[in-house]
Amino acid sequence: MNNPEIPKHSDFIRDIVTEDVRNNKYKGSVQTRFPPEPNGYLHIGHSKSICLNFGIAKEFGGLCNLRFDDTNPSREDVEYVDSIKEDVRWLGFDWGDRMFYASDYFEQLYQYAVELIKIGKAYVCDLNADQMREYRGTLTEQGKESQYRNRSVEENLDLFQRMRAGEFPDGSHTLRAKIDMTSGNINMRDPVIYRVMRQTHHRTGDKWRIYPMYDFAHCFSDSIEKITHSICTLEFEDHRPLYDWFLDQLGVYHPQQIEFARLNLSHTVLSKRKLIQLVEEGYVSGWDDPRMPTIAGIRRRGYTPESIRNFCERIGVAKRDSTVEMPLLEYCIREDLNKSASRVMAVLRPLRVVIENYSENQTEELDAINNPEDPGMGMRKVPFSRVLYIEQDDFRENPPKQFFRLAPGREVRLRYAYFIKCTGVVKDEQTGEVIELRCTYDPTTRGGDAPDGRKVKATLHWVSAGHALNAEVRLYDYLFTKATPGEDSGDFKTDINMDSIKALKNCSVEPGLAGAAPGSRYQFERLGYFCVDPDSSEQKLVFNRIVTLKDTWAKVEKTIKKNEGPK
RNA sequence: UGGGGCGUCGACAAACGGCAAGUCAGGAGUUUUUGGAGCUCCCAUGUGGAGGUUCGAAUCCUCCCGCCCCAGCCA
Numbered sequence: 001m002n003n004p005e006i007p008k009h010s011d012f013i014r015d016i017v018t019e020d021v022r023n024n025k026y027k028g029s030v031q032t033r034f035p036p037e038p039n040g041y042l043h044i045g046h047s048k049s050i051c052l053n054f055g056i057a058k059e060f061g062g063l064c065n066l067r068f069d070d071t072n073p074s075r076e077d078v079e080y081v082d083s084i085k086e087d088v089r090w091l092g093f094d095w096g097d098r099m100f101y102a103s104d105y106f107e108q109l110y111q112y113a114v115e116l117i118k119i120g121k122a123y124v125c126d127l128n129a130d131q132m133r134e135y136r137g138t139l140t141e142q143g144k145e146s147q148y149r150n151r152s153v154e155e156n157l158d159l160f161q162r163m164r165a166g167e168f169p170d171g172s173h174t175l176r177a178k179i180d181m182t183s184g185n186i187n188m189r190d191p192v193i194y195r196v197m198r199q200t201h202h203r204t205g206d207k208w209r210i211y212p213m214y215d216f217a218h219c220f221s222d223s224i225e226k227i228t229h230s231i232c233t234l235e236f237e238d239h240r241p242l243y244d245w246f247l248d249q250l251g252v253y254h255p256q257q258i259e260f261a262r263l264n265l266s267h268t269v270l271s272k273r274k275l276i277q278l279v280e281e282g283y284v285s286g287w288d289d290p291r292m293p294t295i296a297g298i299r300r301r302g303y304t305p306e307s308i309r310n311f312c313e314r315i316g317v318a319k320r321d322s323t324v325e326m327p328l329l330e331y332c333i334r335e336d337l338n339k340s341a342s343r344v345m346a347v348l349r350p351l352r353v354v355i356e357n358y359s360e361n362q363t364e365e366l367d368a369i370n371n372p373e374d375p376g377m378g379m380r381k382v383p384f385s386r387v388l389y390i391e392q393d394d395f396r397e398n399p400p401k402q403f404f405r406l407a408p409g410r411e412v413r414l415r416y417a418y419f420i421k422c423t424g425v426v427k428d429e430q431t432g433e434v435i436e437l438r439c440t441y442d443p444t445t446r447g448g449d450a451p452d453g454r455k456v457k458a459t460l461h462w463v464s465a466g467h468a469l470n471a472e473v474r475l476y477d478y479l480f481t482k483a484t485p486g487e488d489s490g491d492f493k494t495d496i497n498m499d500s501i502k503a504l505k506n507c508s509v510e511p512g513l514a515g516a517a518p519g520s521r522y523q524f525e526r527l528g529y530f531c532v533d534p535d536s537s538e539q540k541l542v543f544n545r546i547v548t549l550k551d552t553w554a555k556v557e558k559t560i561k562k563n564e565g566p567k
Numbered sequence: 568u569g570g571g572g573c574g575u576c577g578a579c580a581a582a583c584g585g586c587a588a589g590u591c592a593g594g595a596g597u598u599u600u601u602g603g604a605g606c607u608c609c610c611a612u613g614u615g616g617a618g619g620u621u622c623g624a625a626u627c628c629u630c631c632c633g634c635c636c637c638a639g640c641c642a
Contacts, residue, residue, distance in 0.1 A: 009589090010581090037642055072641060129640060138638055140569050174640055184570035186638055195640035214642050238571050238637055259572085261635095266578080272642095314590060316580050318573095321635055325578045328591045338604060373604065404602070413600060448600045459600050483578095526601045552602045 011317035013052065013258055017060055017229055020256075026228040030062030033227050034088065034095075035102075035218070037069045038080035038202075040272040041287045041294045042087045044308070044329075045263040051312035052260070053231055054093040065225055066095035070103050071217045073201035081202075083287075087295035092305045098225075102217045103203045105224055109212050110164065112220055112250060113175055113194060117156045121249050122193060123149055124159035125176045132174075135181070136189055143181035143189040160194075166209035168196050175210075179245065187242045191215060219243040220252070227255040233262040234319065263315065264323040267478035268293045269485055269492055283496055284479070290533075290544045291479045291500055301476070302521050302531025302546035307336040326478065330547045337521060337529045337546070342370045342377060345415065345461040346509040346524040346543075348473055350389035352436045352465065355420060358386040363464070366447070368416045382510050384417050387465040389508050391526075394460045395437060397425060402556050404457035406437070413459040415525060419445040461525045468508035471541040473530065475502040509541065516541060523549075 010018075021028050032053040036042065042050075057064035066088060070076050088095070102109075116122035125148045127135060137143035151159075163173050175194035183189055193216040198209050219242075222230045230243075237259045247254045264270060269278075270293055278284050278292070287294050290301035298308065311332040315324050345368075365381040390406070399407040406412050411421040424438030444451050448459070477500045486492035513522070518534045528548035536542040 015583095035642095039642080069642065075641075132640075133638075136638060138569085141638095142569085143638090171640065176640095186570075188570095189638090192640050197640080211640095213640075218642085234572070235636055236642090240571090261573085314579080316590095318580070320573055320580090322579060325592070328579070331591060334603090343601080343603095369600095372601085402602095415600060456600090458602075461601075523601085523603085526603070528603095549601075549603050554602090556602080 009313060009316070012319070013229070013231060013260060013317055014056060014059070016256075016258060017056055020228070021060060029228060030057055030060035031065070031226055031228045032057045032062065032231060033065040033067050033222065033225060035067045035069045035221075035232075036084050037072070037075075038077065038084060039072075039075045040080060040276065041083055041296055043270050043275065043292075043294045044265060044298060044311075045270040045293075046087075047091055047295060047308050048263040048312050048315065048317075049231070049233075050088055050091055050093060051309055052317060055312075056229070056231075062228070063098060064093070064095060065098040065100055065227075067100040067102065067221060067225070069214070069218065069221075070101050070201070070203065071212050071214060072197075073199040073211065074197065076202055078202050083296065087299075090295065090299060090305055091308060100221075100225065101203055102212075102221050103201060105217070105221055106204060106208060106212070108224060109217055109220055112252075113160065113212070113216070114157065115250055116177065116193075116246075117160060117175075118153055119249065120153060121178050122156070122175055123151050123178055124156050124163065125149070125174050125190075125192075126172065127174075129171060132192075136186065137181070139186070143186075145181050146176070146190065149178060149190070163194065163196055163210050164208070166198065170196050170198055172196060177216075177242075177246070179242075185238055185241060187215070187239050188245070191242060215239055215242050216246060219246050219255075219257075222255045223247055223253045226253060230255045230257045232257060232259055234259050234321070259319070260317050261319055261321050264321070265293060265326060265329065266323055266483040267326045267480050267485075269480070274492055277493070278479075283493075290474070291476050293479075300531075300533065301544055302519075302529065303333050304336050304340075304521075307333040310336065323484065325483075333529065333547050334550070337523065339373050340371075341521050341523045341529055343368075343372070343525050344510055344513060344522045345382065345463055346471070346473070346507060346513075346522075346527065346530070347389045347391050347461065347463050347468075348475075348504050348507050348524075348527065349392040350463075350465075350506065350508050351392045351395055351434065353388045353390050353420070353439055353462070354436060355386050355388065355439050355441045356423065357440045360386055362386065363467075366416045380512055382416065382512070383464045383467040384414075385464045385466055388414070388462045389465050389468065390414075390437075390460050390462045392434075394458075395422070395434065397434065400557075400560055402560065403553075405460060406458070411442075411456050413445070413448050413456045414462045415459050416448055417446070417462070418442060418448070419450060419456060461527075463508045463510050465508070467511045469511055469513055469541060471507045471509045471513070471543060473504045473507045473543045473545065474533065475504065475545045476500060477502075507543075509543075513541060521546065 034053045054064045125146050174192045176190045179188045181189045194210045197211050240257050288296035288300045363385045368382045371377040394405045418441040420439040420441045426436035428435050480495045481497045482495040485495040516532045518532045521531045529546040530543040533542040533544050
């Protein structure tokens, strides 16, 4: 993209960037970065940041780097860098040849630290962690200065070099910035900038025995990469004075840090700590469990990258803490799939229907539309025969007033097929459960219209029992029963929805679905959007329900029940 | 009781001293061979509160109230 686009929806960050470009700040260039720490899987909250950073770069004719903030080898791993790359790519963004690691800059960062020592702005401190905490003060009390604060430049240089050389054990020494122990901003109370950590790093191996802290590494990494706008979340607002301080001390290229409110989503959790608990304690099957808000989970569930990008655009960007309701995300995937997904008929809970006046040996092929929203997607044939399955939910022996579907004596349409009328109900002698319906069909209604113009109030989906494929369909509900998990109890796990997955193993789908590839998405007519799971095989299809269709009847039924309730 | 932020509809979110956008959710209707989709309409005499400035305030000023973040050698 050579020419900047006019952003469709602006926000306060784009306003700042627009202004900066207009004023020719940074020579009018725009360079952003997405800087994950490779210590966990990306989730939908990260996609907000990804869309923001890559989106702004694209809109303003700039570039966005992918940079791994890998300054703490004790918690990071290549497993995560691989998943992060895959997820960003899947979302549709391209960092070109600009994939960087903070660890690429370790030598340069070390030199910057030496510079800081030389100008008397950093010192080696021998305080241990407990002492440092004590010296730091509290939110309301000032800190006090370390007795090591006034070491000579020479001594600091010597000690720092020996820290690097591995002469000291973990935790024995730190390099600290010399700022102000009385600052109201705790980040400015002589923060640690290097710690001794004798840990093998996933990229630099055993080369380093000291590692820089976030505040020190991040601003200089941004500076080295000539980032113009360093966009991060609100909790780093307090760190901005430090970010600026480091860069100012050394007089190097100075990007601008801008903070925005991270995404919160109702009925789920978006913190690495909580997500890892769900995985490790077995509440879900893994990082890519379709109920997880991770990019990997959402992808397996069947969400499209387009729908996620769209979601990120709709939620906006601001500085106010907020929680977006899950139905907005669901709206975004329905909107996308309504236009693009092939329609197909699938019966989740089959109820056997015998068409008594349809001959036993006959089969015919009926024409069905693949997508009414897009005629270009064409037509297909679906087989019809004497024995069919319909949805159990589509029959009621004693229908409430607003129930339009099949009931004894009532006529309905089978989609793309015929009108049928229910003439009998077969029940299990033991349980009384309805196990079969006897019906008749009207041969003149082939295709679904009656020549005499009579109407039916419902159209049902169905499959031909003798032709259908067996499939497993996994239905998902919210992972948490409360919009804000743990709001009442303080522990998010008390609100885990123990009924968030239902695997239906005896579903029947139309034969055209044979061989459907993992990842392909369909609308099961009247039910929702479904995606073929990687667990699927030639022998057995497995589908994930991405999201239901909007269900007006369910809503009506709910109010019926509510009104009957108090009696 | 230190420092930094933030308060506009049930949920998001515009507005940049001049008629409180839009979206999701919700409601009503229309249409329909998906109770889907579409289309139409409704949903903030009011912007946390109280004062003030102004012809005019969500916007500027003062005070108050509420919420979030910070006391890792995490990011």
